[in-house]
Amino acid sequence: MERDDTYEYSLDTHHSEEEGVKARKKIWMVTLILSIATIVEVMLGVFLPKTAIGDSAALWQSVKLAYVALTMVKAGYIVLIFMHLGDEKKALKWIILAPYALFIMYLLFILLIEAAA
Amino acid sequence: MSAQATEAIDTKTLWGGGTSPFKVSYGKMMMWFFLISDALTFGGFLAALGFMRHSLADSWPVAEQVFYHFPFVPHHVHLPLLYVALMTFILIVSSVTMVLAVEAGHRMDKKGVTKWLGLTVVGGLIFLGSQAWEWSTFIHGSDYGAYKLENGAAAELREDGSLSIPLSMRDKFANYEDYDASTATLSGASAELIKESSEHVHGANLTRNEYGHQLYANFFFFVTGFHGTHVLSGVILNLIIFVNVIKGVYHKTGHYEMVEKSGLYWHFIDLVWVFVFTFFYLI
Numbered sequence: 001m002e003r004d005d006t007y008e009y010s011l012d013t014h015h016s017e018e019e020g021v022k023a024r025k026k027i028w029m030v031t032l033i034l035s036i037a038t039i040v041e042v043m044l045g046v047f048l049p050k051t052a053i054g055d056s057a058a059l060w061q062s063v064k065l066a067y068v069a070l071t072m073v074k075a076g077y078i079v080l081i082f083m084h085l086g087d088e089k090k091a092l093k094w095i096i097l098a099p100y101a102l103f104i105m106y107l108l109f110i111l112l113i114e115a116a117a
Numbered sequence: 118m119s120a121q122a123t124e125a126i127d128t129k130t131l132w133g134g135g136t137s138p139f140k141v142s143y144g145k146m147m148m149w150f151f152l153i154s155d156a157l158t159f160g161g162f163l164a165a166l167g168f169m170r171h172s173l174a175d176s177w178p179v180a181e182q183v184f185y186h187f188p189f190v191p192h193h194v195h196l197p198l199l200y201v202a203l204m205t206f207i208l209i210v211s212s213v214t215m216v217l218a219v220e221a222g223h224r225m226d227k228k229g230v231t232k233w234l235g236l237t238v239v240g241g242l243i244f245l246g247s248q249a250w251e252w253s254t255f256i257h258g259s260d261y262g263a264y265k266l267e268n269g270a271a272a273e274l275r276e277d278g279s280l281s282i283p284l285s286m287r288d289k290f291a292n293y294e295d296y297d298a299s300t301a302t303l304s305g306a307s308a309e310l311i312k313e314s315s316e317h318v319h320g321a322n323l324t325r326n327e328y329g330h331q332l333y334a335n336f337f338f339f340v341t342g343f344h345g346t347h348v349l350s351g352v353i354l355n356l357i358i359f360v361n362v363i364k365g366v367y368h369k370t371g372h373y374e375m376v377e378k379s380g381l382y383w384h385f386i387d388l389v390w391v392f393v394f395t396f397f398y399l400i
Binding site: 001014015016017020023024027031034035038041042045048049051054055057061064067068070071074075078081082083089091092096098099103106107108111115 | 161202222285385
């Protein structure tokens with residue numbers, strides 16, 4: 001019998017020259033975004049260093065948050081575009097992301113909540 | 118249940134003959150599964166790092182005051198974290214060349230794959246060399262070493278004999294008479310007292326660390342070392358595939374999926390470094 005929930009895949013998923021131009025444009029776009037994010041991080045480090053603003057200052061907390069946010073943006077672009085996870089089937093995408101997110105969030109939760117000395 | 122049992126599905130339709138519920142090949146799916154387990158290891162490392170640095174905040178060094186060297190630049194010129202930032206950029210660029218190699222593979226462009234994969238290997242080698250340099254700089258330590266107090270705090274020795282106090286440890290030295298808060302240095306009689314009563318440590322390894330708490334050095338070696346091992350194996354893997362590309366192995370098979378699979382691994386290495394850069398160095 002024919003099933004409609006299975007999908008043909010092919011190892012030779014070739015694309016044409018035209019599609020190649022499009023794909024490369026996307027790659028350079030992401031390169032630009034990743035570079036800008038890294039440059040912003042470096043600029044934050046140069047102009048608002050921890051040693052100058054103090055590690056307990058409220059400003060440092062915002063800088064830290066900015067670092068984490070930029071890291072997440074970079075991670076998102078690397079995983080979804082460079083690793084092509086964004087182009088995979090939804091089922092595969094979530095089978096990869098959901099268990100990982102669950103474990104790590106649980107680890108961080110337990111470290112933050114149960115770790116009081 | 119019974120309904121399912123009566124619907125006999127031959128395995129060829131389901132798995133055997135070029136179909137998969139996830140529309141990916143076996144090899145690519147297994148690479149993803151491996152990467153998840155590897156990512157959990159790195160996640161565990163970084164979570165432990167965050168946990169320890171929080172509980173040892175008052176003797177934990179500030180990365181800016183540890184990693185300020187730059188190759189071929191005299192030591193007195195402090196360029197905090199600039200070389201690490203450059204290493205991050207090199208790894209990102211090598212990730213870009215890898216994704217361009219994968220793209221060229223989709224067009225069966227053997228010349229393109231050769232060029233971009235070759236550049237990826239070069240980027241990986243530059244990164245590995247940079248890491249070796251950084252390890253050697255860290256192991257060697259600052260120019261004059263530091264004095265370690267019993268509570269784990271450290272005071273770096275300056276050329277003129279005064280002691281420079283790292284940011285996170287300043288509270289511990291604020292009560293000393295000769296402490297200058299504006300420059301965070303200690304001189305005169307208190308400096309001499311510390312020099313007489315505490316241990317002089319020069320450099321860092323797994324048993325001593327002149328910059329502050331011992332665990333800082335241990336985490337540095339384990340986290341960047343574990344990542345560096347991944348880079349090394351990634352470079353070797355890419356090199357083998359590079360030779361195969363030149364020999365035309367994948368061209369004969371009709372697809373460059375092997376480049377795609379090692380590409381996944383290589384991007385993962387870049388991904389991990391993005392997190393190490395933020396959580397070990399920047400924050």
